[in-house]
Every structure is written in C-alpha cells, then in structure tokens.
Amino acid sequence: MTDDELKAIEERCEKATEGPWDVEAVSNACRVTIGKGSGKVILARACPPQLQEEETWSNVKFMAAARTDVPALIEEVKRLKAKVSALQEIIEKAQAIADRLGCSDAHGPENPMCDPCLLRAALAKLDGKEAK
Numbered sequence: 001m002t003d004d005e006l007k008a009i010e011e012r013c014e015k016a017t018e019g020p021w022d023v024e025a026v027s028n029a030c031r032v033t034i035g036k037g038s039g040k041v042i043l044a045r046a047c048p049p050q051l052q053e054e055e056t057w058s059n060v061k062f063m064a065a066a067r068t069d070v071p072a073l074i075e076e077v078k079r080l081k082a083k084v085s086a087l088q089e090i091i092e093k094a095q096a097i098a099d100r101l102g103c104s105d106a107h108g109p110e111n112p113m114c115d116p117c118l119l120r121a122a123l124a125k126l127d128g129k130e131a132k
C-alpha cells in the first residue's frame, strides 16, 4: 500500500462521524447509532428474508466496527512502515559491514564456516533478495 493510498483511507476516516458506532438488534432489524447526543444518526435495516439473519447481523457489526477498527489498522500500518524503514537502514549498514569483512575463500554463501558470507546471506534473505 502506498503512502497516498493510506492517506486517502485516513482522510475518509477523519471525515466520518467520530466513533465508536454502536450496533444493536431491534425486533427484526439491525440498528446502527452513529454519533452521540442530539446529533446522532440512526440507521436501521430490516433483515430481508432472503438473507441469512446471522449474515446481515455480521455485516452490520462489521460496518459499525470499521469506524474504530480502520483507524487502529492505519496506526498499526504506520508503525510497521516506520519499523520496516528503520530495519532497511540497519540492513544496509550491516551489508556494508559484511562486505568490508570480506571473505578469503571462493566458496558460496552457504558455507557454514564463513561468518561474512553467512551474514551476507542472512541479510539478503531479510531484505528479500538473493545473496550476491
């Protein structure tokens, strides 16, 4: 997901009425309450006979929970993106160190006795690349 896509999702969340949204079953309808006090909006949907009542209930609970779940997911994505970025910098620094350590043998990166080659292979795997 690009930063622009994440920002667009975040903007949609910020424009929506503040959460949490409440959902409850009222006779044969699902009722979602958006907002609080006199400004609250209530959406009610009767459960049509052609839909499973449980499926409709699950859909309504999903929509109401999205108001708090999506912002939480956005924050987690931001946290993980920052962590990946920091780890990428560490990987690049460690790769430079592994390259400076050199290797006296002309063996492949899978030699279990060569620390520089093992380090390069592990860093390449961590970086999603093949070892050089």
Ligand SMILES: [Zn+2]
Binding pocket: 102, 103, 104, 105, 107, 108, 111, 114, 115, 116, 117, 118
């Ligand atoms: Zn080596």
